[in-house]
Amino acid sequence: MAETIPADGPMPSPSAFTRSFWYHASQPCQPAGPQNWRVVPVTGIPASDRTRDLINLAGRMLLAFLFLAGAAQKMIDPGPSSEMLGWLGLPGWLIWPVAAFDAAAAVGLVLGPGVAFWALAMAGYCILTSWFHWKLGADPWQLTIVVKNWSIAGGLLVLAATGPGRYALGRG
Incomplete structure:
Protein backbone atom coordinates (compact mmCIF):
# COMPACT_ATOMS: atom_id res chain seq x y z
CA MET A 1 0.00 0.00 0.00
CA ALA A 2 1.36 3.45 -0.91
CA GLU A 3 2.13 6.00 1.77
CA THR A 4 -0.17 9.02 2.17
CA ILE A 5 1.81 12.27 2.02
CA PRO A 6 0.60 15.16 4.21
CA ALA A 7 -0.42 18.28 2.28
CA ASP A 8 2.52 20.20 3.73
CA GLY A 9 4.93 17.25 3.44
CA PRO A 10 7.73 16.61 0.95
CA MET A 11 7.12 15.72 -2.68
CA PRO A 12 7.33 11.92 -3.18
CA SER A 13 10.14 10.47 -5.24
CA PRO A 14 9.56 9.83 -8.96
CA SER A 15 9.51 6.08 -8.27
CA ALA A 16 6.56 6.57 -5.91
CA PHE A 17 4.81 8.42 -8.71
CA THR A 18 5.25 5.55 -11.16
CA ARG A 19 3.68 3.07 -8.71
CA SER A 20 0.80 5.26 -7.57
CA PHE A 21 -2.06 7.45 -8.72
CA TRP A 22 -2.01 11.09 -7.68
CA TYR A 23 -4.98 13.22 -6.79
CA HIS A 24 -5.59 16.58 -5.15
CA ALA A 25 -6.83 16.25 -1.57
CA SER A 26 -9.72 18.70 -1.82
CA GLN A 27 -10.78 18.33 -5.48
CA PRO A 28 -9.78 14.98 -7.00
CA CYS A 29 -10.43 16.16 -10.56
CA GLN A 30 -8.69 19.54 -10.22
CA PRO A 31 -5.04 19.25 -9.10
CA ALA A 32 -3.83 22.53 -7.60
CA GLY A 33 -0.19 21.66 -7.21
CA PRO A 34 2.18 19.12 -5.68
CA GLN A 35 1.92 20.65 -2.22
CA ASN A 36 -1.72 19.48 -1.88
CA TRP A 37 -1.48 16.09 -3.57
CA ARG A 38 -1.95 12.70 -1.97
CA VAL A 39 -0.59 9.35 -3.10
CA VAL A 40 -2.95 6.38 -3.10
CA PRO A 41 -2.31 2.85 -4.34
CA VAL A 42 -3.63 1.68 -7.67
CA THR A 43 -5.05 -1.79 -7.03
CA GLY A 44 -7.27 -2.55 -9.99
CA ILE A 45 -10.88 -3.49 -9.32
CA PRO A 46 -12.12 -1.79 -6.15
CA ALA A 47 -13.34 -4.98 -4.53
CA SER A 48 -12.66 -7.23 -1.58
Missing part, protein backbone atom coordinates in the same frame (compact mmCIF):
# COMPACT_ATOMS: atom_id res chain seq x y z
CA ASP A 49 -9.97 -9.91 -1.78
CA ARG A 50 -12.72 -12.53 -1.94
CA THR A 51 -14.30 -10.82 -4.97
CA ARG A 52 -10.92 -10.53 -6.72
CA ASP A 53 -10.27 -14.20 -6.06
CA LEU A 54 -13.68 -15.13 -7.50
CA ILE A 55 -12.95 -13.01 -10.59
CA ASN A 56 -9.59 -14.76 -10.87
CA LEU A 57 -11.31 -18.16 -10.66
CA ALA A 58 -13.86 -17.13 -13.32
CA GLY A 59 -11.02 -16.04 -15.63
CA ARG A 60 -9.17 -19.30 -15.04
CA MET A 61 -12.34 -21.26 -15.81
CA LEU A 62 -12.84 -19.38 -19.09
CA LEU A 63 -9.23 -19.99 -20.11
CA ALA A 64 -9.52 -23.64 -19.12
CA PHE A 65 -12.75 -24.05 -21.10
CA LEU A 66 -10.91 -23.03 -24.26
CA PHE A 67 -8.26 -25.72 -23.75
CA LEU A 68 -10.76 -28.34 -22.63
CA ALA A 69 -12.90 -27.68 -25.71
CA GLY A 70 -9.77 -27.96 -27.87
CA ALA A 71 -8.91 -31.29 -26.26
CA ALA A 72 -12.45 -32.59 -26.80
CA GLN A 73 -12.43 -31.45 -30.42
CA LYS A 74 -9.12 -33.23 -31.05
CA MET A 75 -10.34 -36.44 -29.37
CA ILE A 76 -13.80 -36.53 -30.99
CA ASP A 77 -12.66 -35.68 -34.51
CA PRO A 78 -8.86 -35.88 -34.78
CA GLY A 79 -8.91 -35.79 -38.60
CA PRO A 80 -8.73 -32.03 -39.26
CA SER A 81 -6.01 -31.41 -36.68
CA SER A 82 -4.00 -34.45 -37.80
CA GLU A 83 -4.31 -33.26 -41.38
CA MET A 84 -3.02 -29.82 -40.39
CA LEU A 85 -0.03 -31.44 -38.68
CA GLY A 86 0.58 -33.42 -41.88
CA TRP A 87 0.65 -30.21 -43.95
CA LEU A 88 3.47 -29.06 -41.69
CA GLY A 89 5.40 -32.32 -42.08
CA LEU A 90 4.57 -33.63 -38.60
CA PRO A 91 3.07 -37.05 -37.82
CA GLY A 92 -0.67 -37.09 -37.22
CA TRP A 93 -0.37 -39.21 -34.06
CA LEU A 94 0.97 -36.13 -32.25
CA ILE A 95 -2.64 -35.05 -31.90
CA TRP A 96 -3.14 -37.48 -28.99
CA PRO A 97 -0.42 -36.18 -26.65
CA VAL A 98 -1.45 -32.62 -27.53
CA ALA A 99 -5.09 -33.38 -26.65
CA ALA A 100 -4.01 -34.96 -23.36
CA PHE A 101 -1.82 -31.95 -22.57
CA ASP A 102 -4.70 -29.57 -23.32
CA ALA A 103 -7.02 -31.51 -21.00
CA ALA A 104 -4.46 -31.75 -18.18
CA ALA A 105 -3.67 -28.05 -18.45
CA ALA A 106 -7.36 -27.14 -18.32
CA VAL A 107 -7.80 -29.08 -15.10
CA GLY A 108 -4.56 -27.65 -13.70
CA LEU A 109 -5.57 -24.07 -14.45
CA VAL A 110 -8.85 -24.42 -12.58
CA LEU A 111 -7.97 -26.69 -9.67
CA GLY A 112 -4.26 -26.34 -9.16
CA PRO A 113 -1.88 -27.14 -7.68
CA GLY A 114 0.65 -25.48 -9.90
CA VAL A 115 -1.61 -22.89 -11.54
CA ALA A 116 1.43 -20.71 -12.27
CA PHE A 117 3.21 -23.68 -13.88
CA TRP A 118 0.21 -24.53 -16.06
CA ALA A 119 -0.26 -20.87 -16.99
CA LEU A 120 3.38 -20.62 -18.12
CA ALA A 121 3.20 -23.96 -19.94
CA MET A 122 0.04 -22.96 -21.79
CA ALA A 123 1.44 -19.52 -22.62
CA GLY A 124 4.38 -21.29 -24.26
CA TYR A 125 1.96 -23.68 -25.97
CA CYS A 126 -0.04 -20.75 -27.39
CA ILE A 127 3.12 -19.10 -28.72
CA LEU A 128 4.32 -22.41 -30.23
CA THR A 129 1.01 -23.20 -31.89
CA SER A 130 0.95 -19.70 -33.33
CA TRP A 131 3.87 -20.75 -35.49
CA PHE A 132 1.76 -23.57 -36.99
CA HIS A 133 -1.04 -21.18 -37.84
CA TRP A 134 1.43 -18.63 -39.24
CA LYS A 135 2.81 -21.30 -41.58
CA LEU A 136 -0.74 -21.81 -42.88
CA GLY A 137 -1.03 -18.06 -43.51
CA ALA A 138 -2.62 -18.34 -46.95
CA ASP A 139 -5.91 -18.57 -45.07
CA PRO A 140 -6.64 -15.18 -43.40
CA TRP A 141 -8.46 -16.96 -40.57
CA GLN A 142 -5.16 -18.58 -39.54
CA LEU A 143 -3.61 -15.15 -38.97
CA THR A 144 -6.53 -14.26 -36.71
CA ILE A 145 -5.78 -17.39 -34.69
CA VAL A 146 -2.14 -16.24 -34.35
CA VAL A 147 -3.28 -12.94 -32.79
CA LYS A 148 -5.78 -14.76 -30.56
CA ASN A 149 -3.11 -17.19 -29.35
CA TRP A 150 -0.72 -14.37 -28.48
CA SER A 151 -3.49 -12.57 -26.59
CA ILE A 152 -4.33 -15.72 -24.64
CA ALA A 153 -0.61 -16.18 -23.90
CA GLY A 154 -0.54 -12.65 -22.49
CA GLY A 155 -3.45 -13.39 -20.18
CA LEU A 156 -1.80 -16.62 -19.07
CA LEU A 157 1.44 -14.76 -18.29
CA VAL A 158 -0.50 -12.29 -16.14
CA LEU A 159 -2.08 -15.25 -14.33
CA ALA A 160 1.34 -16.83 -13.80
CA ALA A 161 2.63 -13.56 -12.34
CA THR A 162 -0.34 -12.85 -10.07
CA GLY A 163 -1.15 -16.38 -8.97
CA PRO A 164 -4.46 -18.17 -8.52
CA GLY A 165 -5.77 -16.39 -5.43
CA ARG A 166 -7.37 -18.42 -2.66
CA TYR A 167 -9.48 -20.71 -4.87
CA ALA A 168 -6.99 -23.34 -6.00
CA LEU A 169 -5.56 -26.51 -4.48
CA GLY A 170 -2.02 -25.78 -3.40
CA ARG A 171 -2.44 -22.11 -4.36
CA GLY A 172 0.47 -21.78 -6.71
Whole structure:
Protein backbone atom coordinates (compact mmCIF):
# COMPACT_ATOMS: atom_id res chain seq x y z
CA MET A 1 0.00 0.00 0.00
CA ALA A 2 1.36 3.45 -0.91
CA GLU A 3 2.13 6.00 1.77
CA THR A 4 -0.17 9.02 2.17
CA ILE A 5 1.81 12.27 2.02
CA PRO A 6 0.60 15.16 4.21
CA ALA A 7 -0.42 18.28 2.28
CA ASP A 8 2.52 20.20 3.73
CA GLY A 9 4.93 17.25 3.44
CA PRO A 10 7.73 16.61 0.95
CA MET A 11 7.12 15.72 -2.68
CA PRO A 12 7.33 11.92 -3.18
CA SER A 13 10.14 10.47 -5.24
CA PRO A 14 9.56 9.83 -8.96
CA SER A 15 9.51 6.08 -8.27
CA ALA A 16 6.56 6.57 -5.91
CA PHE A 17 4.81 8.42 -8.71
CA THR A 18 5.25 5.55 -11.16
CA ARG A 19 3.68 3.07 -8.71
CA SER A 20 0.80 5.26 -7.57
CA PHE A 21 -2.06 7.45 -8.72
CA TRP A 22 -2.01 11.09 -7.68
CA TYR A 23 -4.98 13.22 -6.79
CA HIS A 24 -5.59 16.58 -5.15
CA ALA A 25 -6.83 16.25 -1.57
CA SER A 26 -9.72 18.70 -1.82
CA GLN A 27 -10.78 18.33 -5.48
CA PRO A 28 -9.78 14.98 -7.00
CA CYS A 29 -10.43 16.16 -10.56
CA GLN A 30 -8.69 19.54 -10.22
CA PRO A 31 -5.04 19.25 -9.10
CA ALA A 32 -3.83 22.53 -7.60
CA GLY A 33 -0.19 21.66 -7.21
CA PRO A 34 2.18 19.12 -5.68
CA GLN A 35 1.92 20.65 -2.22
CA ASN A 36 -1.72 19.48 -1.88
CA TRP A 37 -1.48 16.09 -3.57
CA ARG A 38 -1.95 12.70 -1.97
CA VAL A 39 -0.59 9.35 -3.10
CA VAL A 40 -2.95 6.38 -3.10
CA PRO A 41 -2.31 2.85 -4.34
CA VAL A 42 -3.63 1.68 -7.67
CA THR A 43 -5.05 -1.79 -7.03
CA GLY A 44 -7.27 -2.55 -9.99
CA ILE A 45 -10.88 -3.49 -9.32
CA PRO A 46 -12.12 -1.79 -6.15
CA ALA A 47 -13.34 -4.98 -4.53
CA SER A 48 -12.66 -7.23 -1.58
CA ASP A 49 -9.97 -9.91 -1.78
CA ARG A 50 -12.72 -12.53 -1.94
CA THR A 51 -14.30 -10.82 -4.97
CA ARG A 52 -10.92 -10.53 -6.72
CA ASP A 53 -10.27 -14.20 -6.06
CA LEU A 54 -13.68 -15.13 -7.50
CA ILE A 55 -12.95 -13.01 -10.59
CA ASN A 56 -9.59 -14.76 -10.87
CA LEU A 57 -11.31 -18.16 -10.66
CA ALA A 58 -13.86 -17.13 -13.32
CA GLY A 59 -11.02 -16.04 -15.63
CA ARG A 60 -9.17 -19.30 -15.04
CA MET A 61 -12.34 -21.26 -15.81
CA LEU A 62 -12.84 -19.38 -19.09
CA LEU A 63 -9.23 -19.99 -20.11
CA ALA A 64 -9.52 -23.64 -19.12
CA PHE A 65 -12.75 -24.05 -21.10
CA LEU A 66 -10.91 -23.03 -24.26
CA PHE A 67 -8.26 -25.72 -23.75
CA LEU A 68 -10.76 -28.34 -22.63
CA ALA A 69 -12.90 -27.68 -25.71
CA GLY A 70 -9.77 -27.96 -27.87
CA ALA A 71 -8.91 -31.29 -26.26
CA ALA A 72 -12.45 -32.59 -26.80
CA GLN A 73 -12.43 -31.45 -30.42
CA LYS A 74 -9.12 -33.23 -31.05
CA MET A 75 -10.34 -36.44 -29.37
CA ILE A 76 -13.80 -36.53 -30.99
CA ASP A 77 -12.66 -35.68 -34.51
CA PRO A 78 -8.86 -35.88 -34.78
CA GLY A 79 -8.91 -35.79 -38.60
CA PRO A 80 -8.73 -32.03 -39.26
CA SER A 81 -6.01 -31.41 -36.68
CA SER A 82 -4.00 -34.45 -37.80
CA GLU A 83 -4.31 -33.26 -41.38
CA MET A 84 -3.02 -29.82 -40.39
CA LEU A 85 -0.03 -31.44 -38.68
CA GLY A 86 0.58 -33.42 -41.88
CA TRP A 87 0.65 -30.21 -43.95
CA LEU A 88 3.47 -29.06 -41.69
CA GLY A 89 5.40 -32.32 -42.08
CA LEU A 90 4.57 -33.63 -38.60
CA PRO A 91 3.07 -37.05 -37.82
CA GLY A 92 -0.67 -37.09 -37.22
CA TRP A 93 -0.37 -39.21 -34.06
CA LEU A 94 0.97 -36.13 -32.25
CA ILE A 95 -2.64 -35.05 -31.90
CA TRP A 96 -3.14 -37.48 -28.99
CA PRO A 97 -0.42 -36.18 -26.65
CA VAL A 98 -1.45 -32.62 -27.53
CA ALA A 99 -5.09 -33.38 -26.65
CA ALA A 100 -4.01 -34.96 -23.36
CA PHE A 101 -1.82 -31.95 -22.57
CA ASP A 102 -4.70 -29.57 -23.32
CA ALA A 103 -7.02 -31.51 -21.00
CA ALA A 104 -4.46 -31.75 -18.18
CA ALA A 105 -3.67 -28.05 -18.45
CA ALA A 106 -7.36 -27.14 -18.32
CA VAL A 107 -7.80 -29.08 -15.10
CA GLY A 108 -4.56 -27.65 -13.70
CA LEU A 109 -5.57 -24.07 -14.45
CA VAL A 110 -8.85 -24.42 -12.58
CA LEU A 111 -7.97 -26.69 -9.67
CA GLY A 112 -4.26 -26.34 -9.16
CA PRO A 113 -1.88 -27.14 -7.68
CA GLY A 114 0.65 -25.48 -9.90
CA VAL A 115 -1.61 -22.89 -11.54
CA ALA A 116 1.43 -20.71 -12.27
CA PHE A 117 3.21 -23.68 -13.88
CA TRP A 118 0.21 -24.53 -16.06
CA ALA A 119 -0.26 -20.87 -16.99
CA LEU A 120 3.38 -20.62 -18.12
CA ALA A 121 3.20 -23.96 -19.94
CA MET A 122 0.04 -22.96 -21.79
CA ALA A 123 1.44 -19.52 -22.62
CA GLY A 124 4.38 -21.29 -24.26
CA TYR A 125 1.96 -23.68 -25.97
CA CYS A 126 -0.04 -20.75 -27.39
CA ILE A 127 3.12 -19.10 -28.72
CA LEU A 128 4.32 -22.41 -30.23
CA THR A 129 1.01 -23.20 -31.89
CA SER A 130 0.95 -19.70 -33.33
CA TRP A 131 3.87 -20.75 -35.49
CA PHE A 132 1.76 -23.57 -36.99
CA HIS A 133 -1.04 -21.18 -37.84
CA TRP A 134 1.43 -18.63 -39.24
CA LYS A 135 2.81 -21.30 -41.58
CA LEU A 136 -0.74 -21.81 -42.88
CA GLY A 137 -1.03 -18.06 -43.51
CA ALA A 138 -2.62 -18.34 -46.95
CA ASP A 139 -5.91 -18.57 -45.07
CA PRO A 140 -6.64 -15.18 -43.40
CA TRP A 141 -8.46 -16.96 -40.57
CA GLN A 142 -5.16 -18.58 -39.54
CA LEU A 143 -3.61 -15.15 -38.97
CA THR A 144 -6.53 -14.26 -36.71
CA ILE A 145 -5.78 -17.39 -34.69
CA VAL A 146 -2.14 -16.24 -34.35
CA VAL A 147 -3.28 -12.94 -32.79
CA LYS A 148 -5.78 -14.76 -30.56
CA ASN A 149 -3.11 -17.19 -29.35
CA TRP A 150 -0.72 -14.37 -28.48
CA SER A 151 -3.49 -12.57 -26.59
CA ILE A 152 -4.33 -15.72 -24.64
CA ALA A 153 -0.61 -16.18 -23.90
CA GLY A 154 -0.54 -12.65 -22.49
CA GLY A 155 -3.45 -13.39 -20.18
CA LEU A 156 -1.80 -16.62 -19.07
CA LEU A 157 1.44 -14.76 -18.29
CA VAL A 158 -0.50 -12.29 -16.14
CA LEU A 159 -2.08 -15.25 -14.33
CA ALA A 160 1.34 -16.83 -13.80
CA ALA A 161 2.63 -13.56 -12.34
CA THR A 162 -0.34 -12.85 -10.07
CA GLY A 163 -1.15 -16.38 -8.97
CA PRO A 164 -4.46 -18.17 -8.52
CA GLY A 165 -5.77 -16.39 -5.43
CA ARG A 166 -7.37 -18.42 -2.66
CA TYR A 167 -9.48 -20.71 -4.87
CA ALA A 168 -6.99 -23.34 -6.00
CA LEU A 169 -5.56 -26.51 -4.48
CA GLY A 170 -2.02 -25.78 -3.40
CA ARG A 171 -2.44 -22.11 -4.36
CA GLY A 172 0.47 -21.78 -6.71
